[in-house]
Amino acid sequence: MEASSDIFPRFTELFRTTFGLDEAEYTRLLACFHRRLLPKKAYYLTAGDVTRGKAYLNKGCTRTYVVEESGKEHVLFFSFEDWWVGDFQSYHTLQPGTQYVQALEDCELFWISRDDFTRLAAEIPKLQAWDQVKGRKSMFATLNRLSEVKTMNAEERYLNLIEKHPAINQRISLQDIAAFLDIEPQSLSRMRKRLSER
Amino acid sequence: MEASSDIFPRFTELFRTTFGLDEAEYTRLLACFHRRLLPKKAYYLTAGDVTRGKAYLNKGCTRTYVVEESGKEHVLFFSFEDWWVGDFQSYHTLQPGTQYVQALEDCELFWISRDDFTRLAAEIPKLQAWDQVKGRKSMFATLNRLSEVKTMNAEERYLNLIEKHPAINQRISLQDIAAFLDIEPQSLSRMRKRLSER
DNA sequence: CGTCTATTTGAATGTACTCAAAAGCGGTGG
């Protein structure tokens, strides 16, 4: 991928400013990334795939979900601009994953292979450190999600979601939000009506 | 702590055999651990504590739980022999934690301070690597737990728990298992009756 | 404008919940 910081300012800032890579390191890093477009409804990953790399989400949003035997879908989380997407477990174990990652809007991804990233990380200690910190933060987030799912009911989790992502209703459909809350679309529709009546 | 592999064979095996530390490294490591007894019902951690180290659970079992505003307790997981206990987030951020870790039986812990572990890990690369792998595995486990909580109902999760820990009913009380499943003790009692009638 | 999908609304059902009480169990002290 070629340098042209105009079209991905956040990505540039992440590695240059926030993260402190010098010009040479950044150029080398950038050369390993590949731009990939994912149209709405297309899959970045499906269950059974082995994750071959990691992807920076520059534009658009995705849902990461798992499917129970009955066929019901459960959204683990949504991802938006400036997030990294992929199946963490499959990435590290090289085993087939269990997650689906689907574009909910037309997406632009910057993709880097596992091998390239591993090599770069070995050469650039800052990158290694960043990856570890990112892994840890992701762990905190997941543990907090587990707490949340266990301690809060669907309505509390809905209000929580809206608080964190005020524009969520403009970008994510009712049924996807319902699949995130693990309730039926009808129940979410009724919940919204109930909440708006206050 | 002094070397006497008889009383903690799994711990010794973990670092010597499985992990491959040499005599000198192991002795140095062991010197940093402190034996700590935790009587039944005592707390290793409570919400608000900053986790100052990590602890290897040599004997006994614990519950790690969070409390919702109403006062209801939700067990995130149980820990048994050969597990490490602590509040992962608090350990890394040095912020007050949100979890309670309570002994469900008389416990024996081998405790090491964050500072000692950090220093040792810097000196012994294998230890560093092991810690990272452990962190990753713990991440997989948490993500799988999140999936499980979202896709399975209380009965499925109960059967799952029994499958993984067949002796759980001998060691953990009905109310603690109910708090793990996020249902009322009455409901678990009825569920057991229903299951035994088949 | 018409078709297809998403959302809303209605009615009946089921399951876990709450409140309440009884039964079981373990430990302590007389």
Place this chain on the structure above:
DNA sequence: CCACCGCTTTTGAGTACATTCAAATAGACG
């Protein structure tokens, strides 16, 4: 050894709320 106490588990009855099945309405897209 037995009686009592506290705590855990079981059982009962009524209630609340999300679900299911079903249909109507609204919105999106060609």
